[in-house]
Amino acid sequence: MTLTHDNPADDFGDADWLAFAYVAGELAETELTAWEARLAEGDVEACEAVARTVELVGVVAGSGRVDAVVATAAGESNAAGGLRSVVVAAAAVCLSLVIGLSLQTSDPVRVAGPDADMLLSTWADGVGGEVAETDAEVMEPELVVPDWMIAAVALPAGMDGEDDE
Amino acid sequence: MTSGDGERIDPSEVERWFHQFGGPLRSFLLGVTSDPEAVDEAFQATFTRAMEAGHTARTETLKGWLFRVAYNEAMLAGRKRQLRDRSLKRLAERPRTETATPEELASLDESIRGVRELIEELPVEQQAVVRKRIYEDKTFKVIAEELDAPLGTVLTRMRSALAKLHRRLAERDEVDER
Numbered sequence: 492m493t494l495t496h497d498n499p500a501d502d503f504g505d506a507d508w509l510a511f512a513y514v515a516g517e518l519a520e521t522e523l524t525a526w527e528a529r530l531a532e533g534d535v536e537a538c539e540a541v542a543r544t545v546e547l548v549g550v551v552a553g554s555g556r557v558d559a560v561v562a563t564a565a566g567e568s569n570a571a572g573g574l575r576s577v578v579v580a581a582a583a584v585c586l587s588l589v590i591g592l593s594l595q596t597s598d599p600v601r602v603a604g605p606d607a608d609m610l611l612s613t614w615a616d617g618v619g620g621e622v623a624e625t626d627a628e629v630m631e632p633e634l635v636v637p638d639w640m641i642a643a644v645a646l647p648a649g650m651d652g653e654d655d656e
Numbered sequence: 657m658t659s660g661d662g663e664r665i666d667p668s669e670v671e672r673w674f675h676q677f678g679g680p681l682r683s684f685l686l687g688v689t690s691d692p693e694a695v696d697e698a699f700q701a702t703f704t705r706a707m708e709a710g711h712t713a714r715t716e717t718l719k720g721w722l723f724r725v726a727y728n729e730a731m732l733a734g735r736k737r738q739l740r741d742r743s744l745k746r747l748a749e750r751p752r753t754e755t756a757t758p759e760e761l762a763s764l765d766e767s768i769r770g771v772r773e774l775i776e777e778l779p780v781e782q783q784a785v786v787r788k789r790i791y792e793d794k795t796f797k798v799i800a801e802e803l804d805a806p807l808g809t810v811l812t813r814m815r816s817a818l819a820k821l822h823r824r825l826a827e828r829d830e831v832d833e834r
Contacts, residue, residue, distance in 0.1 A: 532720075534723075545686050550825065
């Protein structure tokens with residue numbers, strides 16, 4: 492492949508063009524031998540052309556990578572958008588099922604009974620400064636009486652402190 | 657270019673060469689070897705050689721001397737590593753943050769943006785050749801077949817596109833030097 496030609500109109504000389512063909516691996520055997528002889532001799536024009544070509548290819552390829560990155564990011568964004576749509580749709584279906592089932596239930600779920608009322612008021616008053624962390628704890632029907640309170644109630648009459656005076 | 661004893665070069669002189677010619681030498685080595693690891697090895701060997709024999713170089717031919725040494729070291733590194741065939745794709749894969757300063761990286765990013773805009777301004781036929789040759793690393797022969805165009809036409813398109821890109825980079829370098 493003969494790559495050289497005269498083109499005085501541009502400042503991209505034969506050395507630059509040959510350097511490009513060289514780094515691209517496009518030089519024919521005879522051209523390659525002649526070109527490498529110039530490099531081996533330290534021909535500044537040829538060597539600098541190779542250095543310039545590497546810079547040029549690096550920048551052009553870099554601009555191609557930007558394209559690729561933008562395309563990849565756009566693809567990922569589209570994929571993420573698609574995933575989000577699926578999740579939202581699934582959530583909507585689940586919500587519809589829950590609402591539908593609860594409407595069909597003949598005995599609506601509600602908190603009732605004295606134990607529950609006491610528990611709710613106890614929770615609302617914040618007795619003991621503790622807040623139930625789960626629904627299971629909130630719905631616990633039994634009031635837990637501390638041991639010290641049981642012991643105090645069980646004390647004999649003579650030990651209730653009235654004799655202190 | 658020698659130190660006081662007349663036998664060895666002043667290390668500060670080699671350091672000056674490093675700053676002045678290090679960038680082009682590194683790019684040159686990458687063009688010759690297509691292998692970033694071989695570049696590192698040959699680059700280091702070039703400056704070691706400069707320390708040993710730099711006093712024999714003449715000022716007026718110093719750059720050629722350094723390129724010659726670098727080429728020989730690249731050949732040695734290449735023989736040791738059994739270098740692969742040349743490929744533009746491999747040139748483009750080199751890490752760019754290894755030695756670059758933040759200013760150089762900013763300048764490079766600016767160049768990439770500028771070149772990208774310029775590529776988009778190229779005639780569509782030239783854009784196609786540039787993309788296929790540099791981004792996709794296809795040979796001119798394959799590109800000619802794909803585009804159903806004569807090989808000479810494809811080469812002319814590529815050369816015209818490179819000339820424009822080359823001019824843009826040269827303009828950037830002139831601005832940087834001011």
